[in-house]
Amino acid sequence: MTTLKKSLLATAMMLPMAGTAMAEGQVNIYAWSESISPELIEKFTEETGIEVTVDSYSSNEDALTRLQAGSSGYDVITPSQHFVKIMIDEGLLMDIDANEMSAYDQLDEEWKGQWWDPENDYSIPMAYGTAGFAVNRDIYDGPVDSWSVLFEPTELAGKIAMLSYPDEVVSAAQLYLGVEYCTEETSEMRKVYELLDAQKSGVVAYTSDNIANRLGSGEVAAHFWWDGQVLRNRLDGANIEFAMPKEGLVGWLDSYVVPAGAENVDEAKAFINFMSEVDNATAQANYYAHSVPVEINEEESLYTPENAPELFPTVPVVFAQACSPAAQDLVTRVWTDLLQ
Template sequence: MAEGELNIYNWGNYTNPELIKKFEETHKVKVTITDYDSNTTALTKVKAGGHGFDIVVPSANYVPIFIKEGLLLETRPDQMPNFKNVDKKWVDVSWDPGRHYTVPWQWGTTGVAVNTSAYAGDPNTSAIFLDPPKELVGQVNVVPEMADVMALTIMYAGGKPCTDDKDLLRKVRDILTAAKPKWRSMDYGMTEKLSNSDVVATVNWNGSTFRARLKNPKVVYGYPKEGYPVWMDSVAVLADAKNVENAKLFQNFIMDPENAALISAFARYANGIAGSDKFMPEEMKTAPEIVVPDAYKAAGTFLPTCPKATQDLYTAIWTELQK
């Protein structure tokens, strides 16, 4: 039995309150959650120090950056009792070989979401936001996640994620610069806005789109045929965490299939824990946002961690775009 506190720093609208309540009651720990809207935001805040967080949930391509910067604690999840439940394909991962730092939270894809009452064409293309059809001009949102947006644009321009081809990157910059005046916003948190029809097209994640569709059947998810990112977010303990033992308890707790299913049932993404399926809502098993159509499977690419020099090139384009 533990006691005390746990401070979790996670993506907004991504944590099931039921999961937290169950953890609090099981371990007598008071949990506080603080939201962020992008990997860059989380990394910047954690690097600055003095944040008071114990846990962070970075995407796979950011985990090696956190590790290299000395920001994560090696908690050895591979030695925890519930590690046996991790699906084999998520054990020896490139961003954390053998899982010495992180445990799976959720995984999914980044594509586009459109409201079919505003646009009846093919949603399976990044042209939705990079060269919007006239009925969507001024109506498009782009989530402020640099790695995803850059990867989508690079693949649209015919390149591969993490390319450092200067000519191609100039093309990418030009595509984004020309597209931006046709956007409405660059905001995070599209689930409610999509379901309320406040936004009719956006770059978005599959689970968020799934949640919006459950409330508004006119929302559809598109897998860009030019290429789209596949990702996994994982739970890591911060090197300067104050509540290390409680954070480790949480890592072990979410590797329990029933608890992993709670995570997925709320945010509507797959989770990487074997045996969690039988605790999942039935509609998760057939949802088009979760089960990638065969025609678009090959277009998905798991985002690698780009070398720092390449990352710097992307950041320069991204910074310019946000002016």
């Protein structure tokens, strides 16, 4: 960790302290960048008097690392399903009896009791969607119906950016190659490595930050990205399109969880319940522009299959799994060899 990050972290931890004297309570949230509606946070503070601080991350790995480093100071985080599973197994999350919370009653039946948290002791689903890639239509007007456009680029070569972490990228490569997620077969993962290694000469950057600018400004013509972000930026006027590769998209579902050792558990639960109320969940869905696993007011919802095709995939969606250590090692080997 750089000194810079440390000092940022120190500042981030000092900030809430400054507000404590005044507030009736506080809740410190660590969430995907730009994932929680600022208006809802204001509304929550108005209604409950609880002060909210939000820090953000841009990969599940960052969130996991922060928790493993101990006493993160956060009360709510929003990792994806496979990381929820890992965090539960590693004892990093608090059993908050999520199934007794009012937020749980708002959940759609199909998202209750999933494999990563079968009894819903720890987690309340927040949003779900897919990881794929988007292209800038000012620069590229070719087809986007297959991962081959991105992974074996011809026209796009030299104009591609991928994420800086393997999680979704390797899963997507596996979908394309027909390799099973989390395989422990070295020979299978070698194929993934060879695909990504051959692609590398056409990739200008591996980075997970600042994606909207990079793709919107035409710095790159194709970028690995998430459905909702593409939608939001497209509606803001960017001429971009989210690809629907026939091999499938990588599915994810983020959940609200409370880290073990969190200090403001009641406030955290109040926040999660608040976010899951119908009106608030609707406003949040409209802001975040991802699909929501809770009941919302359909009439107020901004997104329909017509204006938001990103959120209604027409291709198979395969959710990322929590891999065994052996399988995870292979993923790591692919990535380290790729970037060596």
